[in-house]
Amino acid sequence: MTNDTAVYDAMCLDPSSEDNWIYRMGTREAITRDGLAIDPRSLAFCPHEWIDESGYVDMKLVQRSPRPFSV
Numbered sequence: 888m889t890n891d892t893a894v895y896d897a898m899c900l901d902p903s904s905e906d907n908w909i910y911r912m913g914t915r916e917a918i919t920r921d922g923l924a925i926d927p928r929s930l931a932f933c934p935h936e937w938i939d940e941s942g943y944v945d946m947k948l949v950q951r952s953p954r955p956f957s958v
Contacts, residue, residue, distance in 0.1 A: 890934060891935055892933055892935045892937075893915065893930060893931075894914060894930075894931055894933055894938075895912065895913065895914075895915060895918060895926060895927070896908065896909075896912055896926040897909040897911045897913055897918045897923040897924070897926075897943075898926055899924070900924045909923060912929070912931065912933075912944040913941075913944060914942045917941060917942025920942070937949055
């Protein structure tokens, strides 16, 4: 398993909200498709096997794997 998929933190840019973080990581395509913003400083790489069908990182798969994210 190689860390070959770029993932980012998703943000909701809502000026009325104090917390803009969605607390999900996903591919650029999934985040923009869902109308969210990407934090470009959060770039990380993970195995493509950890990406679910919606384009976000499946945390259950991550927790079962001993392999950490690489930056």
